[in-house]
Every structure is written in structure tokens, then in C-alpha cells.
Amino acid sequence: MRFNAVAAGVAEELLLSCCRSRRWAERVAAHRPYPTLDALLAAADEAGYDLAAADLDEALAAECSAAPHPDAPPAAHTALRAAHAAYESRFGHAFVISLDGVRPAERLDQVLAGIRSRLGNEPEEERVIAADELRRLARSRLTAGIAAS
Template sequence: MEATVPEPVSVSTPTSAHSSGLARFNTWPRDLAETSLLECCGSRRWAHRLAAHRPYPDVETLLAASDEAGYDLAPADIAEAIAAESAPCLHHDAPRAAHLALRAAHAAYESRFGHVFVICLDGLRPSQHVDQVLAAIRTRLTHDPDEERSLTAEEMRRLARGRIIELVTEAGRTPDPFPPVAYGPR
């Protein structure tokens, strides 16, 4: 069974959480922005570049910058990002057989390619995750290392996009960690 690749998360209709979250993200101190971006993609070069190019006028521009920075990563930067990832896992109440199958598939993948299996599951229901991951690992185990490295980098870019959307949405829902300080007469 050929693994299908879900479409990237759409952000064509910005929500107020996106807008206010992006506005907050744009004003965060650089180190906070970089640390937050490292949660989206584990490459320090990628996070530094995105933080340095703020402010972004809209989420679409931020996502385009993320993609561009992702395409520009050197192999060492991609390896750094992959090393920060953890393998997709199942909910604790999934059947034991599913956990065993997934653990064996991950081990086979890591043995062949030397790093965790990376896949973006955005847009899929949790009940579809195990089938999608197992099918994708089976397919991708047949790839040569260069083909797999390219596909893994693409999955990393897709993961980063979804995580950036979560980052700016969450920033729009929570109190600003650095509220403006008003200095007035005493």
C-alpha cells in the first residue's frame, strides 16, 4: 500500500488568534522567538533566520519564509533538525500489537537510515496515524539514502509549517509574556 501524503495545513483564512499571535511573535525578544521556533524545527540556522527576518506582515509570509529557509538548509542543518525530532508514537491506550509493530518498523527504519522516521500527520485523524506511519515506513524503507534524505527534509518543512501555525495561534490565545510597560507620572 502506497503511503499518501496529506496536503499542507491551509492558512488562507487567518483567524484573530493567528493575527494577534503573529503580532505578538513579531515583537518577542529575539532569543524567545528563536527558542520558540526551535520547537517548530530543530535547526538553529533555520530558527535564527526566521527570527532575524521579523516582522512578518501575515502568516502566509512567515510560512513562505519558513519554506525558503528550509530549502536552504545544509545537510548538517537538516541532520540537526532531525536529531531534535522524536519518532511518531501512538496513544497509550492503542492495542499492544500496534505498539509492537510501530516499534519494530521504527527500529528497521533507524537501522537503515541512521535517524528517526519523520512524517507529518497533519490533517489525519488520530485513528489513521498508525496505518499511515506503518505504510509510509514500509514504502520509505525501499528508498535509497539520497531519496529518503530529500523526502525527510520535505516532511520536516511540512511539520514546521504546522507547528508555526500552532505557535502563532497559541501566542494569540495566551497572555503576552512581555506585556508593554506603561511609565506615567507618579
């Protein structure tokens, strides 16, 4: 796996593109070499579970609210902007959700349903859910990043 051979700074930059917690990226990069992609993903998951509150805040602050597909009707853009604004107002960070396995045509509905269902969560409950979704996103991004390198 090429990831094992790159310089630490290069590995950390790739990792930061997956999850914007500097501590997470440094920890995952420091434990190289990984014998397999599965071992790397397991280490990324473990590091994600160990994020301190400040590290999670750092990662969540760097996430962006996803825009709907450009071909979506104007009403979809409006609905999504309003839902994201309500979520961000309530919880103080962007809504994060992993859409692995969701067909592109269903993603907008999945995001809107996710926001609506999670708006009723208590802030601490939502932090736990957001952290789990962030781990899933990091896993997906890391898999794609390794495949591309």
C-alpha cells in the same frame, strides 16, 4: 502578530520548538517583522529549502519517533517500535512524517504505511523526502505555536 514583537531569543526558542536547526531558527527570526502568518510560513519554507546537510542532520537528530495512541493494542505498539527501529537502522535518524489532515484513528496506519513504503528508498532519496516532511512539520508546529501565543 505577537511573534514580531518578542525578543529575538524568544522568537528563536519558539522556532526551535518547530524545527531544531539553529540556522533555520536564526534565519527566520532575523527577517521579522512578517506582515502575515502566510508570510512567516513562506519564509520558514524558504529557510527549510536552504538547509545545508549539517543543518538538516541537526534537525533530524532532534526528532523523536512517535508512539501510538496509548489505547492502541499491544500489537500496534510492537509493530510501530519494530518499524521505527528498522527505519532508524537504515537511515540513521527518526522517521518524520506530517500527519496534517489525517484523522487520529488513521494516524497509526498512516505512519506504518509510510515507514514501510520509505524503507525501500535509497538514502539520498529518503533525505529529500525527510526534509520535505520536516518542512511540513515545522509549518504545522509554527502555525500552532503562533496561534497559542
